[in-house]
Amino acid sequence: MLFPEALGDFSVYLWQGGDFVLYTASGQKFTTRHRQVLHKNGVNEVYVQGSEKPLYEKYIERNLGSILLDESMPIEVRTKVFYEASTLVVQDVFDRKLPSGLRARHFDRITNIVKNSIKFLADEKSLAAVAPFISHDYKTYTHCMHVFIYSVAVFHTYEMTESEVFEFGLGALLHDVGKAKIPKRILNKRGPLTQAEREIIKEHPVHGVSMCAHLPMTQNTINCILFHHETLDGSGYPAGLMGDNLPQAVRVITLADIYDALTTNRPYAEAMEPYEALSLIRNDMRENIDMAVFKRFVAVLSGADII
Structure with a gap:
């Protein structure tokens, strides 16, 4: 993946x-002629040293926009590069920063x-191409x-401006950033949480907003971080908002959050199949989620052959 x-x-x-065999040295531009020579000689793979892998990852991160728009x-x-490069960035920020x-x-x-x-x-x-990479x-x-x-795919089905999709998408990506403040012994606990532990978990939306308070975020983004555990019937947290x-x-992100949690292996529960998870949401959470959003969500997953 060289440009x-x-x-x-x-x-x-x-x-x-x-x-x-060395082809281009560090600090050397990879030119159009370099790529033409490789294609002419049927070379489809190039290699970098393991010790320079972090430098290559930064290179991919810098050029990600060009990769995704290159329809050739x-x-x-492109999907593989998007998922792997994006996940590396998010992991680096969440786990190390x-x-x-x-x-x-x-x-x-x-x-x-x-x-x-x-x-x-x-x-x-x-979305269909990225599905196999979802862990x-x-x-x-x-x-x-x-x-x-999931959320961005659904946002595109609404009449949102590009800036709105960006603001809400940013909120979706950072919605659980506050969990960095929650002790890992609670996050990774096997078996049911105590009431006290559940109350600690419920603090993560407020922690998330606090951690981002100094950053140039719009209210749209902040709302996604703060309210993604609120429910239509007012039983959610931290504010008990309703209707x-x-x-x-936020309703879209809440649904995507629930769906992904149900379809991944967690310390206290095995992953459900997509249809099983959606059936549970439809039958047992009708009072909590927006069913009109649910229908759009199902349509998006169906269009991408995920269910």
Whole structure:
């Protein structure tokens, strides 16, 4: 995945004659001619040293927008790059840069993921192509990625502006950022939580907003982080909002959050099949979620052959 005129801080190697041969050195531009020579000689794979893998990952992150818009590249390849590169960024930020707070430079990396991918996720083919990469093992950073993917796909079915999709998408990706403040012994506990532990878990939306208070977020984004556990009947948290007080985009994120949690393996429950999870939501959560949003959600998943 190399781009003409983009400078790489890593060396590129070819596999020839049973050995690795240097093709372009670190700091050298990979030109159009380089790519033409590779194609002419039927070379489809190049290699970088394991020690330079982090530099290559940063290169992919910088060029992600160009990758996703390059329709000459198979959608399966673009989707793989999108999911792996985005997940690496979210994992790096969530696992290594928190819980002290979300710093501006890491926030910029997150916003770039959102900006570069919201148009790509508007296409049903993109959602269908990303489905095989969605992990069924629950981790906070992969869960946030999945909720972002599902939510943005549904946002595109509404008459939202591009800026609104960005703001809500950013909220979806960061909706559980406050869990960085929750002790791992509680997050990863096997078996039922005590009442005291449940109350601690319920603090994560407020923690999330607090961690992002110094960042340039709109109210739309803040609402997604703060209210994604509110329900239509007022039984949610942290504010007990209900009915029309819940923004439509938040209702989408809430549903995506529930669906992904049900379809991934958690410490206290095995993953459900998509149809089983949707049936549970439809039959047992009708008072909690917006059924009009639910119908759109099901239509989006069906269009992408996920169910």
